[in-house]
């Protein structure tokens with residue numbers, strides 16, 4: 146499957162305003178600045194579909210993008226930025242957990258981790274929610290252009306330590322907007338999941 150069309154649909158601040166459609170949703174999560182917006186732009190081949198480098202921790206909304214008029218990509222608010230007050234962090238936690246636990250058409254979640262850093266407590270919490278609610282996910286190690294192949298192997302190993310259900314964790318994907326590494330893997334995972342979904346119906 147190729148991404149032929151990608152269009153921004155809306156930003157959602159309150160889960161009561163989620164789209165009523167039953168299209169599959171592929172969701173991107175990770176700490177602020179991990180490269181979520183850049184990844185969405187890269188896989189959609191559109192430079193400024195999602196806003197890159199906006200003030201970390203300031204984006205509290207879910208952004209919906211409609212792809213090939215067939216499914217959504219959902220950009221969740223980034224987590225774990227040090228300067229964010231506790232009250233806002235608690236708000237993030239509730240918004241994201243409510244979304245993950247209640248939204249039935251979530252097909253797969255991509256958990257983005259900066260390949261230069263260790264997984265954080267919030268990455269681990271995210272993975273534990275996904276496993277608890279039995280949602281398939283993949284771990285994406287972003288900014289792979291910044292580290293060596295050797296270091297990447299080590300970082301994948303470290304990331305595997307926060308995974309407890311290997312059936313739900315579909316893949317570990319090194320990704321870079323600079324080299325394009327990982328782009329096809331992400332698009333293939335999405336196409337495969339959509340095909341399985343159709344086969345089930």
Ligand SMILES: Nc1nc2c(ncn2[C@@H]2O[C@H](COP(=O)(O)OP(=O)(O)O)[C@@H](O)[C@H]2O)c(=O)[nH]1
Pocket residue numbers: 175176177178179180181182183184196197198199223287288289290291320321322323
């Ligand atoms: N070198 C490099 N920089 C990246 C990559 N992905 C994102 N960035 C940079 O990281 C910063 C944060 O990216 P952004 O997509 O806004 O992160 P978000 O907060 O998770 O949406 C920006 O300055 C990007 O240009 C990558 O693969 N390689």
Ligand SMILES: [Mg+2]
Pocket residue numbers: 181182183196197198199204
């Ligand atoms: Mg962003």
